Amino acid sequence: MKPFIYKSFVLVAVLLTLTACEKPFDELETDPNRATSATAALVFRGVLNDVYGVTGSPWSAEQRWNQFYASNYNYYATNEYSWTTTGLNFFTLKNVLKMEEEAKKQTGTDANVYAALGKFFRAYFFENMTKRVGDIPMTEALKGLESTKPKYDSQKAVYVQVLKWLDDANADLAALIAKNDRALAGDIYLGNDLKKWQKVVNTFKLRVLVSLSKKEGDTDLNIKTRFAEVLANPTKFPVMESMSDNLQYIHNTFNKYPRNPSNFGFNATRENMAKTYVDLLVEREDPRVFVVAEPAEAKLKAGLKATDYGAYVGASSGEDLADMSTKALAGEYSFQSRKRYYSNDVGESVFIIGYPELMFTIAEGINRGWAPGSAEDFYRKGITASMNFYGITDAAALDKYLTGPKVKYAGNTAAGLEQILTQKYIAFFQNSGLEAWYNNRRTGIPTFLTGVGTGNSGRIPKRWLYPNTERVNNSDNYKAAVQSQFSGSDTVNETMWLIK
Structure with missing residues (x-):
């Protein structure tokens, strides 16, 4: 009886195998445990993440190329515009x-x-x-x-x-x-x-x-x-009618802001502020510098106070990196505000498309004669919105700044246009990806600094x-x-x- 049972079992197995082989190949190769479709909402969310991804995060290479800050430590990064190929979307x-x-x-x-x-x-x-x-x-x-x-x-x-x-x-x-x-x-x-x-x-x-x-x-x-x-x-x-309409990315404790307590020891002093950006603030006695940067230690030792604009010093992005490192260690340059940027994981919201930019864009269009209206009104709204973002809300302080000699709107002239573009650049600090660089490429404002530190034979690339x-x-x-x-x-x- 045992041989008969064995032969019957083999026959059944062969028949089952032949039956399985009759199934279409595409059915056999389908993994029943793998999804073959996704809801529109799920795909939408992935696309939204990519919207932020192509913008560039704060304190990234893009922000060095915008000349907002500089690396003084070669191991992690340089300030060179050593561009090659780019990915497409x-x-x-x-x-x-x-x-x-x-x-x-x-x-x-x-x-x-x-x-x-x-x-x-x-x-x-x-x-x-x-x-x-x-x-x-x-x-x-x-x-x-x-x-x-x-x-x-x-x-x-x-x-x-x-x-x-x-x-x-x-x-x-x-x-x-x-x-x-x-x-x-x-x-x-x-x-x-x-x-x-x-x-x-x-x-x-x-x-x-x-x-x-x-x-x-x-x-x-x-x-x-x-x-x-x-x-x-x-x-x-x-x-957009206010900051509440911003398209912006908000970090959280799972997806941390690029500067946070866990990486304090890696880059808090290996990056310093860039001269292009800091000088614009200091020249205009702009209180935003007190929020985003720290006074240079050497200036404090020389007798200046943290409330003195002269205490804030940025390094030229074109400076030799070894020289910049030596000077940064000697306290000659301002670091990013460690209180603001390393105090928590969430950090600040990062604009992708923001209301301050819109105000300056409208001001520019009116200045160029593209539309009727008051360029000055939009210019002032853009500055005020940016100031408010940094917690500067005192009406008297804002009015003093807006009427200052370098800030008071010079009318729909070339000088007025330069003011608009300069304030737009300042408001782009650590947000909106490379928009500060794109605007500079288009207008030449502000003047970007070059030298051995930026590479490319002292030229800012164009593409x-x-x-x-x-x-x-x-x-x-x-x-x-x-x-x-x-x-x-x-x-x-x-x-x-x-x-x-």
Whole structure:
């Protein structure tokens, strides 16, 4: 009996194996424990994290390139603009497509909140890419196997499309708000508030328009008319009205602010304040310097007080790093305020798109003659909002500062424009990523300091190189784009269309 039982068992096993083999291969390779789809809200949250990721965190390399602070310790970082290739955001944009796809599955329509915000994200990420390198693939991008070697669109064409996406996003959000649509979920920034998102869209649009100031005569972009239209019709184009509308990132005890008690010993004295930034504050007797920086020890030993503006000294970003280190150790330079930046894990909120920037952007547009209004009013609002962020709220102190010889608005003149741009730079301290650098690239204000410490033969770069993946996987189109823009030279010192 035993041999018979064994043979029967083998026969059953073989039959089961053959039955299993009849299943389709794609069914066999599917992992039943792995998710094959995600809700639109879940994908949305990942995209939101990437929005902050491309901005750049406070006390990062971006903030050294903005010349807000400097490294004096070679082991951790230098102050060189040693730029090479940059990453692009096509992976995140694929997630934007996935978010829209899942939202359509859930709602059965393209007219949904995630599709509306998807247009804003397209504008945000494509604009981020093009201002870093120049021409980029856009029209033929994100099509998968249909277009594995996408042609490059001109930078101008990208900006034309970015502005269209922003207008479409604004219109779509307005329609959803009118219907009281409450479908948005997973929002880590604005509490799923579509009205606040609409303000972000239009505030970002003004940032884009002012970044195109060198192209104000281009009839395809129509910058002046678009700018004036936003200011003239706040019902159709609402913008941020206060600091409560900021698109900002707030750290917590799990995702700590970059400067916190746990890394105090690593960088509190291995970084000092930069001269470009500190000198602007000291020259204007700006009380923000008392909040963000510490007085130089050598100045205190010489008899100055912590309340003396002359006690605050920044190092030139162009200084030889060994010399800077020696002077920092000797107490000749101001460090970042250890009380403010190392007292807890949460730190301060980090603007991605903020209200103070908007005020200076509007002031700049009016100063340039793009729209009617009082540039001085917006200029003063921008300064006041930034001061308030640092806890400086005394009305008398603010008025004294606003009427000071270097701060009192000089009118809609070149001098007035320089004042606006200078205060905008000051307000960008440790927030908004590289916007301070982009504004400097566009306007030359303030003057960035260079030398052996900044490298690149004493030059501030103008762009990044295209990623190596483009050189390898999309070689012909990459070469054509570099040739048409830069006569075949893909270097950091080439001048892109945006700033010509």
